[in-house]
Amino acid sequence: MKIKKLADVPRETVTMDGVLGATKQLVLGSADGVPNFSLRVFTVEKGGHTPCHSHPSEHLNYVISGRGELRDADGAAHALAPGDFAFVSPHETHQFRNAGDEPFVFVCAVPRQYE
Amino acid sequence: MKIKKLADVPRETVTMDGVLGATKQLVLGSADGVPNFSLRVFTVEKGGHTPCHSHPSEHLNYVISGRGELRDADGAAHALAPGDFAFVSPHETHQFRNAGDEPFVFVCAVPRQYE
Numbered sequence: 224m225k226i227k228k229l230a231d232v233p234r235e236t237v238t239m240d241g242v243l244g245a246t247k248q249l250v251l252g253s254a255d256g257v258p259n260f261s262l263r264v265f266t267v268e269k270g271g272h273t274p275c276h277s278h279p280s281e282h283l284n285y286v287i288s289g290r291g292e293l294r295d296a297d298g299a300a301h302a303l304a305p306g307d308f309a310f311v312s313p314h315e316t317h318q319f320r321n322a323g324d325e326p327f328v329f330v331c332a333v334p335r336q337y338e
Numbered sequence: 339m340k341i342k343k344l345a346d347v348p349r350e351t352v353t354m355d356g357v358l359g360a361t362k363q364l365v366l367g368s369a370d371g372v373p374n375f376s377l378r379v380f381t382v383e384k385g386g387h388t389p390c391h392s393h394p395s396e397h398l399n400y401v402i403s404g405r406g407e408l409r410d411a412d413g414a415a416h417a418l419a420p421g422d423f424a425f426v427s428p429h430e431t432h433q434f435r436n437a438g439d440e441p442f443v444f445v446c447a448v449p450r451q452y453e
Contacts, residue, residue, distance in 0.1 A: 224408060224410055224416065224424065224425060224426050224427065224430055224432060225424065225425045226408065226416050226417075226418065226422055226423070226424045226425075227422070227423045227424075227425075228421065228422055228423075229421055229422075229423070250423045251398055251423060251425050255425055256425075256427060257396065257398065257425065258396055258428060259374065259375060259396065259449050260374060260375050260398065260447065260449075262398055262400070262423060262447070281372065281373055281374065283366055283372065283375065283377055283447070285377070285400060285445055287421070293339060293341065295339055301339065301341050302341075303341065306343065306344055306402070307341055307342070307343055307344075308341070308342045308343075308344070308365045308366060308377060309339065309340065309341045309342075310339060310340045310341075310342075310366050310370055310371075310372060311339050312339065312371060313373060315339060317339060330400055330445075332375065332377070332398070332447055334374050334375075
C-alpha cells in the first residue's frame with residue numbers, strides 16, 4: 224500500500240492547446256503500480272480553464288476546493304462546488320473552468336492507459 | 339455528463355463480516371454508465387472500521403474528512419488525514435479504521451466489476 228500527500232506530488236504546467244492557467248499532479252499512476260486507473264489532481268487558477276475537447280477515456284471527478292464549472296458540448300455551464308462529483312462519458316465534449324476567485328482544484332480519475 | 343452531490347446519494351449500512359459502524363454511498367457506478375471504474379464513499383463512525391481482508395481488486399482512495407488509519411497485513415497502522423491519497427494493491431490485506439472523534443469519510447475507487 225502507498226499513502227501520498229498532495230503537497231509531495233510534483234506539479235507540472237499543462238501546456239496542451241486550449242489550456243489557460245492549469246497545473247497537473249499525477250498522484251497515483253503507472254509508476255505506482257496501479258493496474259487499471261490513475262488519479263490526477265488539476266489546479267485551475269482564477270480565469271483559467273482546461274481544453275474544450277473530447278477523447279475515448281471517461282473522467283470521474285471529485286472537487287477538492289474552489290468554484291468551477293463543467294461546460295458541455297452546447298457550451299452550457301454546470302456548477303461545481305467542493306464535495307461535488309462529476310462523470311464525463313467517453314467521447315463527450317467537456318471543459319473545466321474556474322468560476323471563482325480562488326484556485327479550482329479537483330481530482331480527475333482516468334483509465335491508466337490514458338495517463 | 340453527470341454531476342452529483344454526496345448528500346443526494348443514498349446511504350446503506352455496510353453489513354459485511356468484520357465491519358463496525360460503516361456506511362457506503364455508491365456515487366458513480368454501473369447505473370450511471372461508468373465504463374471502467376466506480377466511485378464509492380465510505381463513512382466510518384468513531385470506533386468503527388472496515389473488514390481486515392483482501393481481494394483481487396485494488397482501491398484508490400481520497401480522504402474527505404476525519405482522521406483514519408490504514409492497517410496493513412502486519413497490523414501496522416498508517417495515518418490518513420483529509421486530503422491524503424492511498425493505494426491498496428490487488429490481493430493486499432488492508433483495513434480502514436477511524437482513528438479520531440469525528441466520522442472518517444473517504445472516497446474508494448474500484449474497478450466497475452467489483453461494484
